[in-house]
Amino acid sequence: MAIDTERVQTIEEIEPFEAAEEIDGGDVVLIDTREPHEYQEAHLEGGKLVPPGLLADEIATAAPDKSARTILYCRSGNRSAIAAAQLQQLGYENVASMSGGIVQWQEQGLPVVAAHGMTPEQRERYSRHTLLPEVGVDGQVKLLNSKVLLLGAGGLGAPTALYLAAAGVGTIGLVDDDVVDASNLQRQVIHNTERIGEPKTASARKTIEALNPDVDVVEHNCRLDSSNIVELLEQYDVIVDGADNFPTRYLLNDASVRLRKPVVSASILSFDGQISTFVPYEGPCYRCLYPTPPPAELAPSCSANGVLGAMAGTMGLLQANEVLKLVLGIGEPLIGRLLLFEALGTRFTELKVRRDPECPICGENAPEIPDSELGKFPDYELFCAG
Amino acid sequence: MATIRIPPVLRPKTGGEPQVEAAGSDVGEVLRALTAEHPDTESQLFGEDGELNRYVNVYLNDEDVRVLDGLETAVKDGDTVVILPAMAGGRA
Numbered sequence: 001m002a003i004d005t006e007r008v009q010t011i012e013e014i015e016p017f018e019a020a021e022e023i024d025g026g027d028v029v030l031i032d033t034r035e036p037h038e039y040q041e042a043h044l045e046g047g048k049l050v051p052p053g054l055l056a057d058e059i060a061t062a063a064p065d066k067s068a069r070t071i072l073y074c075r076s077g078n079r080s081a082i083a084a085a086q087l088q089q090l091g092y093e094n095v096a097s098m099s100g101g102i103v104q105w106q107e108q109g110l111p112v113v114a115a116h117g118m119t120p121e122q123r124e125r126y127s128r129h130t131l132l133p134e135v136g137v138d139g140q141v142k143l144l145n146s147k148v149l150l151l152g153a154g155g156l157g158a159p160t161a162l163y164l165a166a167a168g169v170g171t172i173g174l175v176d177d178d179v180v181d182a183s184n185l186q187r188q189v190i191h192n193t194e195r196i197g198e199p200k201t202a203s204a205r206k207t208i209e210a211l212n213p214d215v216d217v218v219e220h221n222c223r224l225d226s227s228n229i230v231e232l233l234e235q236y237d238v239i240v241d242g243a244d245n246f247p248t249r250y251l252l253n254d255a256s257v258r259l260r261k262p263v264v265s266a267s268i269l270s271f272d273g274q275i276s277t278f279v280p281y282e283g284p285c286y287r288c289l290y291p292t293p294p295p296a297e298l299a300p301s302c303s304a305n306g307v308l309g310a311m312a313g314t315m316g317l318l319q320a321n322e323v324l325k326l327v328l329g330i331g332e333p334l335i336g337r338l339l340l341f342e343a344l345g346t347r348f349t350e351l352k353v354r355r356d357p358e359c360p361i362c363g364e365n366a367p368e369i370p371d372s373e374l375g376k377f378p379d380y381e382l383f384c385a386g
Numbered sequence: 387m388a389t390i391r392i393p394p395v396l397r398p399k400t401g402g403e404p405q406v407e408a409a410g411s412d413v414g415e416v417l418r419a420l421t422a423e424h425p426d427t428e429s430q431l432f433g434e435d436g437e438l439n440r441y442v443n444v445y446l447n448d449e450d451v452r453v454l455d456g457l458e459t460a461v462k463d464g465d466t467v468v469i470l471p472a473m474a475g476g477r478a
Binding site: 274305351 | 391468472
């Protein structure tokens with residue numbers, strides 16, 4: 001393209017780093033003067049596309065205020081310089097063209113929004129995902145936009161959170177009110193020795209942020225109860241249940257069925273784990289599988305009974321695998337299936353789980369339940385007393 | 387003979403065995419053979435009315451006996467009976 005040197009000489013040109021500073025400062029109209037296919041491939045965040053041939057027609061919409069600071073850029077700086085001169089003739093008072101264009105901008109390591117919302121760094125980081133036809137760029141963007149809530153940052157939640165973070169799940173919420181203890185470190189690989197005594201949510205956040213800056217970690221340093229669960233669950237797409245007690249599991253089930261949120265649920269003890277995926281009304285819920293909790297002597301905890309760390313990790317990663325499939329909408333999640341893992345025998349057993357038509361929560365005649373009753377069941381008080 | 391898979395919480399009552407062999411023509415008989423051999427398992431599996439406790443799931447191979455014929459579900463040689471109480475561990 002020929003450049004009208006007469007006009008170009010009269011315009012202001014700024015370097016990419018200067019443009020970046022101005023853009024960061026706000027109050028800048030940023031115009032991308034390239035063709036749509038170039039824009040789609042990569043553009044500056046906030047840049048509005050106004051192709052050169054449409055400048056006269058579209059600039060008034062993209063930049064209605066002629067006195068506003070307006071920065072133009074193109075691929076290498078030529079087209080934006082011409083466009084800047086044209087804008088000045090149209091009466092724009094404070095126009096600059098970014099020299100070197102987006103090419104120099106990227107050479108200087110400044111960020112762009114690449115095709116489908118992924119930056120070049122993200123394309124590199126997630127290339128082993130996007131190479132999978134079942135995932136692709138679109139799938140990775142789904143992951144980056146997904147919000148997953150983990151109940152517990154412990155034996156199950158620690159490995160689950162690590163792999164979800166590595167996979168680029170954009171928002172990971174962590175519910176845990178515990179602090180890191182030395183006895184956790186044999187299996188809770190998201191924490192480390194230096195963090196003993198720190199809240200688990202804070203420790204997990206540090207590890208996740210070091211692993212993947214794309215992930216937004218939300219700490220919920222509390223215990224779930226019927227007063228906070230609905231509000232919490234509403235903010236997320238998928239819930240991962242690694243709770244250590246039955247009241248929480250029933251509470252989560254009842255609230256998630258009401259809100260129609262899928263729950264990936266695993267539990268572990270000693271050398272054994274079990275996992276299933278509960279998608280409300282598509283398959284059974286937790287109460288269809290376990291209508292009532294067992295008495296205390298049949299419900300021991302890991303703290304009292306021990307647990308093989310690698311088995312916990314195996315189950316945590318099976319949970320992560322389920323979450324990724326649910327978000328991506330691929331494969332066959334464990335809906336209506338309960339998978340048992342026996343680490344000693346290295347044996348997987350799959351059992352069928354059916355919806356219970358009489359289920360008090362998801363059955364055909366299930367009553368409406370007020371918030372205060374979520375998670376309760378006929379012998380709740382008795383169970384808690386025991 | 388059928389194979390009974392013993393869940394971790396019941397293994398202390400079966401001498402630590404993860405699975406035991408038991409004879410019987412239906413699920414009830416197979417489980418009664420287990421409780422005869424290991425009496426401590428009885429109160430865990432059955433209520434005072436002789437029915438399975440509600441918090442214990444029993445599967446014949448991969449199917450919940452509640453959707454089959456319950457304790458009267460016929461058992462063939464080589465079948466597997468899975469006893470499955472709910473587990474809650476995870477966060478700790």
